[in-house]
Amino acid sequence: MVPHLVTALTGPINELEARILDSLPAIERWFRLEWMEHTPPFYCAVDLRNSGFKLAPVDTSLYPTAFNHLTPEMLPLAVQAAMAAIEKICPEAKNLLLLPDSALVQRNPFYLGHLQRLVRIFSQAGLNVRLGALDLRIDQPQTLRAPDGGELLLEPLLRTPRRLGLKDFDPCTILVNDDLVAGTPAVLENLHEQYLLPPLHAGWGLRRKSRHFQSYEDVAKKFAKLLGMDPWLINPMYATCGEVDFSSPGGLDCVQANVDALLTKIRRKYKEYGINERPFVVVKSDDGHHGAGIITVRDARELPDLQQRCADKAAGVTEVIIQEGVATYERVHEAMAEPVVYMIDRYVVGGFYRVHAERGVDESLSGPGGRFVPLAFADGHQLPRPGDKPGVSAPNRFYMYGVIGRLAMLAASYELEATDPDAETYE
């Protein structure tokens, strides 16, 4: 089960690992205190990149898919975490309505495997789980066949003025697994009697990556202070441009200026740490059109040449985030790999490597051609082995990944508090 890992083990990450292991009880206590003040997202998956000198989250999904890629050994942890989450949110709950991604549920058999896994986790945590169709054109129950031969029943939604449910099924909690990139469906509005998880403003139609990384910067600074280290080692720098018109001649001016400034900042940091790499930034849409239009830039002067390409790839993108690129120097056999950490409530419940044989160190590993290798969490028990030298122990590596994953989750919690449209009513 343990993937054959080849990681460039240069100084800073080993130092970071050693510092994290040394501070274990303090770190766990710090998280405990943070979670007294802030509510963790119900579930969450964080993509990390480990460049050997820097470890940073690059994407925090509040509608995680691919739970089926976690090892079966992690299931009891997921069930236990789900029990803890339910106990806090709605201990008296009987029924959970799960709303799958309306596109994936129709066309991606692996997504059905993921849904089976979610159903299993929440059933075993003590809930009756049924699936509702966010696509309102579905007016009859639909039987979906999963890759393992199992079946899932997708049922039409029944909306009343105050509640959402299915025929003969009135849930206490509604768990959304569609990232709502197209905006908030009307059928989910004004459900004040039921727990809707995650809250609607977590949808990618409203969320902005830059807002998340603004919160992550706050979290990274606090955490770095606790550990007495430079937050840059875990925090990717970024800048934003508002209205970017990719088709007009001057449309990229803001992007070009920011790319240039950010590359200068990174160069300075590389010099400080004696890193002999050529820095790069990634330019991507600030909203949830993930995958579309991720452009890697090593020199602001490249940008005009890239403009035509941008115009194609990034059509429709208007808000842009320019982020410090973190190369992935982890490999599973020969292929580029990035770790993904899964959490339910405040607990790390598993993870895997997203692996892509045909991509470069500075490219996104999402998209076609990728595959998944379970993290050795299970074999290594995800628990650190104090005393092992930094860099030599898989469990130590994974504990560190779990810490950074949780920092990103905490950032999502800060972010959702800051962007909550109903926040003032609680004060």
Place this chain on the structure above:
Amino acid sequence: MVPHLVTALTGPINELEARILDSLPAIERWFRLEWMEHTPPFYCAVDLRNSGFKLAPVDTSLYPTAFNHLTPEMLPLAVQAAMAAIEKICPEAKNLLLLPDSALVQRNPFYLGHLQRLVRIFSQAGLNVRLGALDLRIDQPQTLRAPDGGELLLEPLLRTPRRLGLKDFDPCTILVNDDLVAGTPAVLENLHEQYLLPPLHAGWGLRRKSRHFQSYEDVAKKFAKLLGMDPWLINPMYATCGEVDFSSPGGLDCVQANVDALLTKIRRKYKEYGINERPFVVVKSDDGHHGAGIITVRDARELPDLQQRCADKAAGVTEVIIQEGVATYERVHEAMAEPVVYMIDRYVVGGFYRVHAERGVDESLSGPGGRFVPLAFADGHQLPRPGDKPGVSAPNRFYMYGVIGRLAMLAASYELEATDPDAETYE
């Protein structure tokens, strides 16, 4: 890892297993609601016996030892459960003072392995853990060498009028792992500023087995009602005698009368279920002198013959519990086996089989000559496999064991509420 199990799979247990699996979400919800009203013991180990027609707890330890016999695969579950427990009891805690059993810590190397495991669990849950000596004659730090070569430091206690700690170590929480069978040590009295876990009245110097089984009967009845079944299938009947004088001629009269009455009741139940076994009862001291003086009786007329033996084995015993015997029909290879379920907070975190090659189906498997085989929780993930036929799937069996283990834990919670000497101050 999966022990080779041979279990007599007669009707009632298979029916019970099927009913428990069918009712899974309802059972988990029921536990959730119970834990809203009652506080689980901090940690707990329950010995079970499965006779093929009856599954019952026979001992509920509130100072569990042998955490080292759980599989390493279960560690993350234990850590997660410990995190959940700490979060509820004292989220701001930094330091945990662990008080080992004062006798075992000096003479049993396996117990040191157990302590290492506890230290690891609570450290990784985010606490600084140190060990204090309940034996006040220890006035210098003492280095103990564990079987794996690791070391543990046992330090003298420092008691101030209001607090207990060690040199330069002021804990928020004190976790006792000594069953206090000799009574409550003065050094633990009047600690109102710190969390003392378990509470002092959980000590075997004060606890009575009959009080536990009285609470267990309540719990078993509630649970049986939920499942629409006969509580006898999970509940061992019992009776008590107060002052028993084993040395006087008429001293056993009460015991004899109760043994006779209990055997008659069991015979009636066996007849009802068509069970062709000879019933038996066990006579043991009602307080915590476990192991000492457990006598198996199949006929009240045997008792006078046993009196001499009793007088030797049960010297000093005055209060007696007479309990329905539950034979163990589980075997690991050829040896008698009884499952033991471990819990932290409300969560099952592992278990093992206590195995004894030289004991009979109706004898205690504790004591010299026993060994331990980890339960296949890890491999089977302790999670039920709905759809598997009852009796054929190890995970289903272990889920059922986890349910009965938690019923006994819930009974301990009822028991500690009922016996709390400070209870009236909370009302």
